[in-house]
Amino acid sequence: MTTPEEEPVTEADLHAWLDGELPEERKPAVRRYLDDHPDVARRFASYREQQEMLGRAFTPLINRPLPDSLEPPFSRPRRRSLALLTGFAVAASLLMFVAGGATGWLARGWMTPAGGPDGTFVANAVAAHRVFVTEVRHPVEVGADQEEHLVTWLGKRIGKPLRAPRLSNHGYELVGGRLLSDMDGPAAQLMYQDAAGRRITLYVRPSRDPANTSFRFAGDHGVRAFYWADNGLAWALTGELERGTLSALAEEVYRALNT
């Protein structure tokens, strides 16, 4: 009679090990087996890589803006979405926005020459957003449970007192924040998340130009950002949200910082 520790290692054991479902007492046997069978170890290294690619490829899909048909109330009559009628080619071409006008919002692509330093600023904000919103284990350096410490620390590093605006009214709660750097020095990123796990980030660093600016908009492949300068700080709010939703959030941030 063999004990659980001594039973031969099966293919099922190896998969369970990969998926974190292997009982603790079987682990030493699996480790020994993999040490003795480098070809099997290589195969399972490939499987682990697959697992990572699965996350890297598909995780960002959760942040895609929802069509109206998938937002409550669900009882509305069905309407065929634009993407459904025309496919991605057209939908994708719509993602580069040129807008503005009535509300005074100024629209820009990422790197338009007229954007000058702002183009670089928003590109940095978006790059930082892309890197950290998909992070599962360490999305932030300091969590919202230490908010006081977080804002004091980040404020000190960027040289201006900082506050984390409340966005609960819009369903977003602070996750935490981290210190970053760009060409000009320190920058800070605050991350918020809603009940569905959708994340938005608020990126801030000292502004080069003391003048305040109106909101500007930039969009690229589903990621959208509003950015502005206020009180010596340059701000960017970035998310994979509908433009209208994101602009309401940006206004809320602005309001919260100016009351």
Next chain:
Amino acid sequence: MPADEIDERAIAAHVPRLRRYAAALVGNMADADDLVQDCVEKALTSRRSLRDPSRLGGWLMSILHNLHVSGLRWRRRRGHELSVERFADDVALSAPPADRVAVRDFVRAFGQLSEEHRRILLLTGLEGMSYREVAEVLDVPIGTVMSRLARARERLRVLLEGGEEQVLRRIK
């Protein structure tokens, strides 16, 4: 909360996750949106059958699964191969630039798997469900989950590392 209170908001909170799963499974956003919309409608009309509201996520996934298997209107769309290419490009655009080529290749290979294999890999790898939860969603024994997962992983490995010849062997 009691089952009567499973309202639109509670369901809506799961929609982005269901939609991500559906898109990765069927390989395009439009079909995924149709599938999720059907799922939401079905969930709303049969919400009283959910006994334990804490299991809402798994329950919705089961509904989505059954709708997908019974294959209703989302199957109308043509040209799966074409849409896999397009979907791979689309998904790659959401990835950081340095990852884009790898992501596109991965999504293309993933799209060549059978639906059964895509499903098992997504539920365990992307949704992070335990074998037991997957068994409940798919309504199969745990042993089937494990053997199917093993076959799916090996097939995907061959698709990613092997190339054309293995693709043909898969079809045989």
